[in-house]
Amino acid sequence: MIANFIDGPLWYFSQAVFAIGIIWKILSLIVGKKKSDLSVARGSSVPGAIRTIFSRFIPDKGMASHIKLQIIAGYLFHLGLFALLFFAAPHVRFLDENFLGFSWITLPHWGFIVAAQVAFLGLLLLFLHRLMHQVTRLISSTGDYLASIITFIVMLTGCLALLEEFSELRLLHRFSVEIFLIYFPFSSLMHAFTFVPSRAFTGAWFGRRGIKS
Amino acid sequence: MSERLERGVEALRGQIDSKVNAFFSSCVNCGICAESCLFYTETQDPRYTPIYKTEPLRKVWKEEFTFWGKFSKKLGLTKSLCEEDLSSWEELVYDGCSMCGRCSMVCPVGIDVADMIYRVKQGLEASGYSPQSLVAAADRAIEFGSPMGNILPALKAHIKHIEADTGLTVPIDVEGVDYMTTISANEIVTFPEYIAALTRIFHHAGVTWTISSEAFEATNSGLQLGDNKIAAELIERIVAAAEKLKVKYIVSPECGHAYSAIRWNGPNFIGRGYKFGVVHILELLDELYHDGRLKLSGMETSKLTFHDPCQLVRRGGVDAQPQELLASVAENIVVMKEHGRMNWCCGGGGGVSAIERAEEIRIKVFNRKKSQLDELNVETVVTACSNCRTVLEDGLDANNMEIPVLGLTELIAEHLVVSDSVSSKSAGSQPLMDAKSSAVSPVPVITKKTMNTDKSSSSKSQKSISDTEDNLKKIEGIGPKIEEILKVGGITTFSKLSTSQYDDLKALLNEAGSRYKMHNPTTWPQQAELANKGAWDELSDLQDRLLGGR
Incomplete structure (x- = not known):
C-alpha cells in the first residue's frame, strides 16, 4: 500500500511540484518587474552576462586563501553529487527507462563509492562550517540547515539503495527523493537553477559598464 | 505598524524586482562575501557580513514574495520587519558599508550585494532611519547647491587666485563649448589645486570648456543617503545647466561617487537619457594623451602606488586609463597585491566619510589599506578621488604614516610641457595647443618638500x-x-x-x-x-x- 503510494501518486506529485516550481520561478524571473537602465552603455550586457555565468565557477585568486574550506568543500560536494546524480548506474538506468530512452557511460561500483564519499565529505564540511563559523552561524536560516539535512538523507538512502536485493531501501530512497523534490522549489536548493539568472543579471550590469566581473 | 515603518516596508517592497528575486532565491548564506568586506575583516564582527546588511529587504521579500513566507505569516510564525530592525540596520548599512562593491565581485552565485544594500538604504531612508549628518548634507545640497553649503563664493575666490597665478581664464557660464566641468565640494574646499590643474591642462590641450555657476557641484548627497528624489533633483540641475549652455559633454570630477551619480545613475534617477555625453576627467585626459594633445615630460622617480577608487574602477569601469596616465609620468610604480577591480576600499566611500559617528570604525577598517601600503613601502600614494584622498590622509595620519597622497590629475598637470603661451601670465584664455612649444622638463613634483605635507608632522x-x-x-x-x-x-x-x-x-x-x-x-x-x-x-x-x- 505505502509502496504503491510512494511509487505512484507521491512520485508523480513530487515531480509535478518540482517541475512546476522551477518553471514558475524561472518564468517569474523572466517576466517579472525589471528596471531598465537609461544610461548609455559602454560595453555589452550579453557577453558580460555569459562571462559571469562561467567566471564565478572560479574563485578570485586573492580571495581564495581566505575561503579555502568553502571552495574545497563546495567543489567536493557539488562534483560528487553531480557524478552520483548523472553517472550512478541505477540513475542512468532509471532515466533511460522512464524518461529519455537512451543511456550513457556509468560509474563503476568503486567509482560510485568514491563519488559518494567525496560528496559526503563536502557536505559534512559545509554543514560543520555553517554550524561553527561565526558568520555562517549568524546568517544561516532554518531553511539552510533543512536543505542540507534533506540532501544528506537523500544521499544516505541512495547509498543504502545500492543493496538492490532489499526493495525497502530503494523505496526509502525514492521517498526521500520525493520529499527533496517537493521541498526544492520552496527553498534555497533552488540556487541550482537560479544561480544562472542571478549571475547573468550581475554580469549584464557589469558588462554594460565595460567591467569584467 | 507605525507610519514610518510602513513607509520603510513600502519602499523596500518597491525595490523587489526580478533581480532581487533571483539574488535571494540563489543565496545559500555561504558567508564568502564576509571575507571580501573590510568592515568584516578588520572588525571580525559577523554583523558586517555584506549579505547580512540586506536582511531588512530579505525579510520583506521572504514574507511577501515566497510561498513559505506567506504561509508562515498566515500561521503567525514569522517575525516581520520591525522598527528595531530598521534602527539596528541603519548603523550597519550607512556606517558599516562603503558601497565599494567588492562583495559583488566574489559571490559564487553572482549576487550584486552592493546593489541590494543600496536598495536597503532607500528603505531605511524612507522610514527616517538614516544618519543625520547625511540628511543635513542632502538638505544643504538642495538649499544651497552643495552638501557643504553655499560654496560658490569659495569657488569664485579660488578661481580668482588661479587666474592670478596662471594668467589663464577659468571660463564660467560660457555657452557652446565642448565640455562643462563639474567639481566635487571636497575638491573646492580641500583640494582647489585640482581646479588649477584642470585649467592648465585644458588650456594646454586646447579644450573648450566651462564651469556652470548654477550647477558646478558634482557630489550627489541623494545617492549617499539613498534618497532618489534628492538624487534626481541634483542631477536635474546639472542636466539643465548643460542644456542651457549647449555643451557636448559633462566632465565628471575625479570623485568616484560623483562619476557614478552623473554617468550611470543619473539618467535612471531622472527617468530619461541625456542630450549630451558624460566623461570622467581621466577618460578625457587619456583620450587627449592618445590624441597627442597632452604633451607630457619628465618622470617621477619615487616609489609610488595607485589607490583605485572603487566607484571609478570596480563599479565605474574606468580601469585602464588611470594606469596609463600614471605610467606616462612615473617610472617606479608598484601595485598593491589586490588592485584594480579587486582593490580594497579606503573605507570612506558611500557617504561613510561624511558620517561623524562612523569615524572610529572608518579609522579601524583603514588597517586593511595600511597593511597593503606597509607591504609595498612606498613613498607616495596617488589616487583619483578627492574623497579617497581625504580618507587616505586621515588614515595615514591616524597611523602616523608619513606618505603624501596626490591626485592624478594634478600630477599630470605638473608634467605638462610648458609652452610660452601657457607659462606667460599674459597668455589670456584663448585655448591654443602649440605642438611646437618649447619643452621645459619639469622637476618631479614629489620632492622632499611634498613628502612632508602633514602640517602637524x-x-x-x-x-x-x-x-x-x-x-x-x-x-x-x-x-x-x-x-x-x-x-x-x-x-x-x-x-x-x-x-x-x-x-x-x-x-x-x-x-x-x-x-x-x-x-x-x-x-x-x-x-x-x-x-x-x-x-x-x-x-x-x-x-x-x-x-x-x-
Missing part, C-alpha cells in the same frame, strides 16, 4: 600624550586629527578647551591647513565644560541636538 615627534591629557574625541566634531592639532596647540584637556576662545580654535584649524577650515568649533568649549564636570548625560543630550558638533 613636524611636531609629532615632540608630542607625547601624557596620562593627564583628556580624550578630546569625546567632543562631537573632534576626530583624531583635530584632537592632535588641538593638543599640539596646547589644548590638551577638557578644562583648557572649555576656556578656549572661538577665534583661537579657529586660528588653530586654519593654521593646520585648508582641510580644517570647514570645521566649526562653536560648541566645543560648551561641550568640553560638560565633559570636564563629568556631566556625561548632559553632554550626550547636547550632542544629540548637535549636527557634526555644530
Whole structure:
C-alpha cells in the first residue's frame, strides 16, 4: 500500500511540484518587474552576462586563501553529487527507462563509492562550517540547515539503495527523493537553477559598464 | 505598524524586482562575501557580513514574495520587519558599508550585494532611519547647491587666485563649448589645486570648456543617503545647466561617487537619457594623451602606488586609463597585491566619510589599506578621488604614516610641457595647443618638500600624550586629527578647551591647513565644560541636538 503510494501518486506529485516550481520561478524571473537602465552603455550586457555565468565557477585568486574550506568543500560536494546524480548506474538506468530512452557511460561500483564519499565529505564540511563559523552561524536560516539535512538523507538512502536485493531501501530512497523534490522549489536548493539568472543579471550590469566581473 | 515603518516596508517592497528575486532565491548564506568586506575583516564582527546588511529587504521579500513566507505569516510564525530592525540596520548599512562593491565581485552565485544594500538604504531612508549628518548634507545640497553649503563664493575666490597665478581664464557660464566641468565640494574646499590643474591642462590641450555657476557641484548627497528624489533633483540641475549652455559633454570630477551619480545613475534617477555625453576627467585626459594633445615630460622617480577608487574602477569601469596616465609620468610604480577591480576600499566611500559617528570604525577598517601600503613601502600614494584622498590622509595620519597622497590629475598637470603661451601670465584664455612649444622638463613634483605635507608632522615627534591629557574625541566634531592639532596647540584637556576662545580654535584649524577650515568649533568649549564636570548625560543630550558638533 505505502509502496504503491510512494511509487505512484507521491512520485508523480513530487515531480509535478518540482517541475512546476522551477518553471514558475524561472518564468517569474523572466517576466517579472525589471528596471531598465537609461544610461548609455559602454560595453555589452550579453557577453558580460555569459562571462559571469562561467567566471564565478572560479574563485578570485586573492580571495581564495581566505575561503579555502568553502571552495574545497563546495567543489567536493557539488562534483560528487553531480557524478552520483548523472553517472550512478541505477540513475542512468532509471532515466533511460522512464524518461529519455537512451543511456550513457556509468560509474563503476568503486567509482560510485568514491563519488559518494567525496560528496559526503563536502557536505559534512559545509554543514560543520555553517554550524561553527561565526558568520555562517549568524546568517544561516532554518531553511539552510533543512536543505542540507534533506540532501544528506537523500544521499544516505541512495547509498543504502545500492543493496538492490532489499526493495525497502530503494523505496526509502525514492521517498526521500520525493520529499527533496517537493521541498526544492520552496527553498534555497533552488540556487541550482537560479544561480544562472542571478549571475547573468550581475554580469549584464557589469558588462554594460565595460567591467569584467 | 507605525507610519514610518510602513513607509520603510513600502519602499523596500518597491525595490523587489526580478533581480532581487533571483539574488535571494540563489543565496545559500555561504558567508564568502564576509571575507571580501573590510568592515568584516578588520572588525571580525559577523554583523558586517555584506549579505547580512540586506536582511531588512530579505525579510520583506521572504514574507511577501515566497510561498513559505506567506504561509508562515498566515500561521503567525514569522517575525516581520520591525522598527528595531530598521534602527539596528541603519548603523550597519550607512556606517558599516562603503558601497565599494567588492562583495559583488566574489559571490559564487553572482549576487550584486552592493546593489541590494543600496536598495536597503532607500528603505531605511524612507522610514527616517538614516544618519543625520547625511540628511543635513542632502538638505544643504538642495538649499544651497552643495552638501557643504553655499560654496560658490569659495569657488569664485579660488578661481580668482588661479587666474592670478596662471594668467589663464577659468571660463564660467560660457555657452557652446565642448565640455562643462563639474567639481566635487571636497575638491573646492580641500583640494582647489585640482581646479588649477584642470585649467592648465585644458588650456594646454586646447579644450573648450566651462564651469556652470548654477550647477558646478558634482557630489550627489541623494545617492549617499539613498534618497532618489534628492538624487534626481541634483542631477536635474546639472542636466539643465548643460542644456542651457549647449555643451557636448559633462566632465565628471575625479570623485568616484560623483562619476557614478552623473554617468550611470543619473539618467535612471531622472527617468530619461541625456542630450549630451558624460566623461570622467581621466577618460578625457587619456583620450587627449592618445590624441597627442597632452604633451607630457619628465618622470617621477619615487616609489609610488595607485589607490583605485572603487566607484571609478570596480563599479565605474574606468580601469585602464588611470594606469596609463600614471605610467606616462612615473617610472617606479608598484601595485598593491589586490588592485584594480579587486582593490580594497579606503573605507570612506558611500557617504561613510561624511558620517561623524562612523569615524572610529572608518579609522579601524583603514588597517586593511595600511597593511597593503606597509607591504609595498612606498613613498607616495596617488589616487583619483578627492574623497579617497581625504580618507587616505586621515588614515595615514591616524597611523602616523608619513606618505603624501596626490591626485592624478594634478600630477599630470605638473608634467605638462610648458609652452610660452601657457607659462606667460599674459597668455589670456584663448585655448591654443602649440605642438611646437618649447619643452621645459619639469622637476618631479614629489620632492622632499611634498613628502612632508602633514602640517602637524613636524611636531609629532615632540608630542607625547601624557596620562593627564583628556580624550578630546569625546567632543562631537573632534576626530583624531583635530584632537592632535588641538593638543599640539596646547589644548590638551577638557578644562583648557572649555576656556578656549572661538577665534583661537579657529586660528588653530586654519593654521593646520585648508582641510580644517570647514570645521566649526562653536560648541566645543560648551561641550568640553560638560565633559570636564563629568556631566556625561548632559553632554550626550547636547550632542544629540548637535549636527557634526555644530
